[in-house]
Amino acid sequence: MFFFSGTVANMANLMRFFILLLHLIVSTIAVDKGNFKTCEQSSFCRRLRKIKPDNPKYFLDLDSLQLSDNSVEAELVNTDDNVKLKFSLTTLADDTFRVIIDEYKPLHARYRVEGALNGEPQVAKLELLERDRDVVSVKLGNNKATMTSDPFKVEFYQGDTLVAVVNSRNLFEFEHLRVKPVIKFKHPLEMQQNLTATGRKLIVIIDPHIKREGGYFLHEEALSNDYYIKTKDGNVYEGWCWPGASSYLDLFNPAVTEYYSKLYAHDKFIGSTDTMYIWNDMNEPSVFNGPEVTMPKDCVHYGGWEHRHVHNIHGYYYTKTTFDGLLQRTPNTRPFILTRSFFSGSQRHAAVWTGDNAADWSHLAISFPMCLSMAVSGFSFCGADIGGFFHSPDTELLQRWYQAGAWLPFYRAHAHLDTKRREPYLFDQDVQTRIRNALRLRYAHLPVWYTLFWEHSKTAEPVIRPLIYQYPSDSNVLDIDYQLLVGSSILVRPVVESRASTVNVYFPGGAQQIWYDIEDWRPYIGSRSVSVPVTMDKVPAYYRGGSIIPRKDRPRRAASLMLDDPYTLYVVLDAENSASGTLYTDDGYTYGYKNKDYLYIQFKFKDNTLTSSIIDKDAQYPTREWLERVVIVNPPKGIKHAEIKSKGLGTLQLQTSYTGEERSLVVRKPGVSMQEEFIITLL
Numbered sequence: 001m002f003f004f005s006g007t008v009a010n011m012a013n014l015m016r017f018f019i020l021l022l023h024l025i026v027s028t029i030a031v032d033k034g035n036f037k038t039c040e041q042s043s044f045c046r047r048l049r050k051i052k053p054d055n056p057k058y059f060l061d062l063d064s065l066q067l068s069d070n071s072v073e074a075e076l077v078n079t080d081d082n083v084k085l086k087f088s089l090t091t092l093a094d095d096t097f098r099v100i101i102d103e104y105k106p107l108h109a110r111y112r113v114e115g116a117l118n119g120e121p122q123v124a125k126l127e128l129l130e131r132d133r134d135v136v137s138v139k140l141g142n143n144k145a146t147m148t149s150d151p152f153k154v155e156f157y158q159g160d161t162l163v164a165v166v167n168s169r170n171l172f173e174f175e176h177l178r179v180k181p182v183i184k185f186k187h188p189l190e191m192q193q194n195l196t197a198t199g200r201k202l203i204v205i206i207d208p209h210i211k212r213e214g215g216y217f218l219h220e221e222a223l224s225n226d227y228y229i230k231t232k233d234g235n236v237y238e239g240w241c242w243p244g245a246s247s248y249l250d251l252f253n254p255a256v257t258e259y260y261s262k263l264y265a266h267d268k269f270i271g272s273t274d275t276m277y278i279w280n281d282m283n284e285p286s287v288f289n290g291p292e293v294t295m296p297k298d299c300v301h302y303g304g305w306e307h308r309h310v311h312n313i314h315g316y317y318y319t320k321t322t323f324d325g326l327l328q329r330t331p332n333t334r335p336f337i338l339t340r341s342f343f344s345g346s347q348r349h350a351a352v353w354t355g356d357n358a359a360d361w362s363h364l365a366i367s368f369p370m371c372l373s374m375a376v377s378g379f380s381f382c383g384a385d386i387g388g389f390f391h392s393p394d395t396e397l398l399q400r401w402y403q404a405g406a407w408l409p410f411y412r413a414h415a416h417l418d419t420k421r422r423e424p425y426l427f428d429q430d431v432q433t434r435i436r437n438a439l440r441l442r443y444a445h446l447p448v449w450y451t452l453f454w455e456h457s458k459t460a461e462p463v464i465r466p467l468i469y470q471y472p473s474d475s476n477v478l479d480i481d482y483q484l485l486v487g488s489s490i491l492v493r494p495v496v497e498s499r500a501s502t503v504n505v506y507f508p509g510g511a512q513q514i515w516y517d518i519e520d521w522r523p524y525i526g527s528r529s530v531s532v533p534v535t536m537d538k539v540p541a542y543y544r545g546g547s548i549i550p551r552k553d554r555p556r557r558a559a560s561l562m563l564d565d566p567y568t569l570y571v572v573l574d575a576e577n578s579a580s581g582t583l584y585t586d587d588g589y590t591y592g593y594k595n596k597d598y599l600y601i602q603f604k605f606k607d608n609t610l611t612s613s614i615i616d617k618d619a620q621y622p623t624r625e626w627l628e629r630v631v632i633v634n635p636p637k638g639i640k641h642a643e644i645k646s647k648g649l650g651t652l653q654l655q656t657s658y659t660g661e662e663r664s665l666v667v668r669k670p671g672v673s674m675q676e677e678f679i680i681t682l683l
């Protein structure tokens, strides 16, 4: 810090300054703010914004004062984090002062400007004026510098006139060098306990590259047991990926998969818990320095197979091994695995996402035909990274992605390390609200997804369906790949276009089929295309007339916390005033269902009567779930109340009320356990 004698700006300079300012304002208007971090997104800026004048934190420790002929030195202490700085004031020729503040023990030497001054300034002899525990004052010619201890302040006088003050408003801040926070998980068990206490689970990433490092047990055991994939010359193949030089376990060898799956045991996988699950990435395998970013086609696997013959199924064996490992680790608990590479059969073990997409409207759009193609090929558990992995989405794209992605089976927000932070809480209230609404809609429909996956596991019917799957004789739907059906009852037209004010929705099923907007129950007649107005809050989604949709409408922070929550049944009547649907429920995580620990329920509405009946009579699950509400869409007119009958409840009267121009009728608090068969009659 240097002090120079003041200069007076003349008019010309002032004019130049204003012109410059004007120029800055003009160019500011043209800048896209979205390209820059906000203060909240920069830890440096956040720290500095927190500094307030009423909270002085620096004090000059005058007990440590050292006085010489031409300098004053003392410790300057940051009382917030106890970092000690070195304060020095030097008296220079021409009656000027020089103040330098630096760390006593910086992590590394700080860069000091050279060349800006024409050589080192000449020092001059100071005169001590005053010194006590709170103040020290020195004189130089006609000038004076007074240093105050607490709060730290330096005042410069010309004669008796105060001309400059260091830290006059306690806003002085010295950013000491700090260790970049290295994210280390020092207490993995406690961390996971803390996480699972909120109903969430930890998924950790495991890739197939084994680091070639002496002392790494896995590498050494793989070498000594001959478990690695070989080159064509019979040497252990070595590729390059995240860990650096890596080799790859030969998963075509049953001894290797047995060995590898056992490494998921808690005493091998230190820091793991029973609720920790796995994301298998790069399992094609991806090899940075290999041909086509994988291993050479002439690498040799167990059984003598060249990699060219087995490449496509490598990912299958990798996730199967993980699946076996998790099941051995935590018996009778369904493993969760997310995989990038997969093959026919992988649907038994893992969910898949569509790989490294980008924050681009076309990538949002294509996630639908991609997942729909996989679904009709037998792999339903599919989704795309919300927001796009590479690059930064603008808020419109981000919101649309949350809204659209909620209707694919796998729903995950993800981003590349180098992209701008995009956690929902970083955005304005209205953006947060839209994202929250998308998440709530997603969670409300979890019973639908769960039921569909149960049925998928029994019948192989895809969970999400292109229109052609459900309406094969309707030639209008042949090339519609941007709309989808969730099961057969929910029709969704995600908004995948920027600044859309309308979107075209095709309603299949013929003139007898009516679809109801899930927000306002507005009806749309089948086999026609309608231009539907949309706002940023609107994603066109419809229930099929004739379907019964089980939902859990109480918002929670995690699916696991919804286990015992009550249902709302949305009974959407068709032209004949009837509807039907199913519900599957169980404990949500064990294989108890293989021993018939589940409920599979059929709902039917006909002749003003809703009945529930257990489909698999020999299956039982003592659920705490109950029926909170029934919403009849397209209800019969003139209903005054309702009546419920069940074994446990006997016969009870229920209140009903019409809502929204009589487009729906709400039956309040049936209160019946889902385990019980029941009959609700509208009266």
Ligand SMILES: *[C@@H]1O[C@H](CO)[C@@H](O)[C@H](O)[C@H]1NC(C)=O
Pocket (backbone or CB within 6 Å): 187, 188, 190, 191, 194
């Ligand atoms: C777990 O939570 C407690 C209580 O909030 C906290 O003190 C502790 O630091 C947390 N542990 C870890 C490893 O995050």
